[in-house]
Amino acid sequence: MRISAHLPNRIDAQISLQPESRFIGVTGPSGAGKSSLFRALAGVEKSAKVETSWASQKVGIVFQQPMLFPHTDVRGNLALAQRHASPNAMPIDACLRGCYCEHLIDKPIHALSGGEAQRVAIARALVNGPDVLLLDESLSAIDVFTRRKIYQFLKNLCVSGQLICFVISHDLDDLALFSDELIYIDRGRAELCGPTRNVLARVFERESFTTPSSVLEGETVATPHKSDGNNQNKNASSNHDTNSDRQEGQYGSAILRQYKSQADNGIVLILVAGHEIYVSEESVSYFPQHGSEQLSARFAVKACDVSIDTNIADFGSASTISILNALPCVISSINPVSTTLITTESEPQTVQTQQGKTHSAKVLLKLNIINSNQTLYASISHLSLTRLHLETGMQVIARFKLP
């Protein structure tokens, strides 16, 4: 998929994406031209020259300000969106359910909170049945739990082939969880573009993040107890599930069942390189694996949450600490974390400002997970580095709390 967008003095972006990418994250500093790019793609910038592979398809856009029509209520807004809906558009109730705003249907627009209005705005865009949906920070006012569920709902639509989603967000964890590919926009140009993990790593480097997040992928684990719950759910609400199956595709319903089965304690179990990892429910995104009915799961781990244990013999029996997760790793690089400091020296008559880089008390370790090609970041102190005699090539256990 190739996209080229040009807007005089604002945007000159050439974007190249894999044909199978359907959920694409977009990030970059404020004022970089992300919103202008979306406006150009949506066809609402008169002076924009845009070439895309979806030229003839229906493109929907949702702004950060929900722009719900205030002269009518939620129902009226959805009815207006349905006037020119494409034939394969989802029914209103499915859109409302997916965006968690069924209870808002009869509310006047001025009675909605910021987050509620954003949810309704996304539902309104979906009711119109777009082939491509552009979300310009459209979920910024929604709480993290609901936000991730809506992202997952959109992701399911993408996976089942009903939608291509482009999402602008400053929350890199959100983008890391759901994006197939990531675009980094700066000064009107697509500076970075490619698989999420690669682009994220470059973005962290570029913006000298002291605590980057690593994105890990694994397979979901179904325990006997949980599959019981799964069956019960299926029997109890078969009617509802059949509807959802049709609307959200086969993967969508599998993911839905996954949610239900794991909801007991809010923790899901994911196999990463053969090791069981516990992750809190709201921090996981699901997507199908190629050529398999098994679902893949993705989650993000912040570098500051990762600790290093050199006692590799005790891998599975660290029963005296509360940290749940452990992965055997090899240190692939040790990078000092530098922070940009501005020092001001005052002298009797002149004030001199000096800018320079200084090393902080922390170092960033890049860890290769053994039996996997995945990378984990750990941010630890200089003191620990010297105390534990850590060096490149050393085998260690990375322990981290429930993400």
Add this chain to the structure above:
Amino acid sequence: MFGDFFGASTLEAILVTLKLAFITSGLLLFIALPLAWFLANWQSKAKPLVMSILALPLVLPPKVLGFYLLVAFSPQSALGQGWQSLTGSNLAFSFEGLVLGSVIYSLPFALQPLYSGFSQLDNRYLDVAKTLGFSATEAFMKIVLPLSKAPIVVALGLSFAHTIGEFGVVLMIGGNIPGETQVLSIALYEQVEALEYDSAHNLSIALLVFSFLMLAALYRFNGITRSEEGR
């Protein structure tokens, strides 16, 4: 009852005035709505010039405007001649001429509220409408008009009230034909000239109360729409 209070000839003037005000404000809405929408979305160096011409009746002495209109309506002018060959009657000193004059005189009162209402409308509503598949006309009818309820009512109210109180222009182009072109303000002027202070008082108080009620209704309506939209 009204006949006793005002007198038959005054009542006739009231009816002529109301008819003129209704027709003028109705016509103005049709003219000003598309014109204001065009102006609000028009960007050109000539825009200040056009805006000034359209706002001229606000500052021009009504007698000056009335004089030029009278000249334009005369059978010697192209407009007067055209009208005469079309209808067979004279445009000056006729009710139709009065309507045309009032429309021009009250145009800025309808145009300004609509223009500022349309200019303040967030364009992103239209961007959303466009991506939802609305044509420009449909978006105007279904989105812009309902969102501009308040400016539309204000434009209607102001042009109606302004036509009711108009004097200079109608005196110039309408003359003072009872039942045809004699409007309230001219009737009042005549009563004062003839020292009929009682009927002048009655008419004045009626106009005062009417103007007050009209403005109160407009302010009330504006308050309601504002709170409805949560602004």
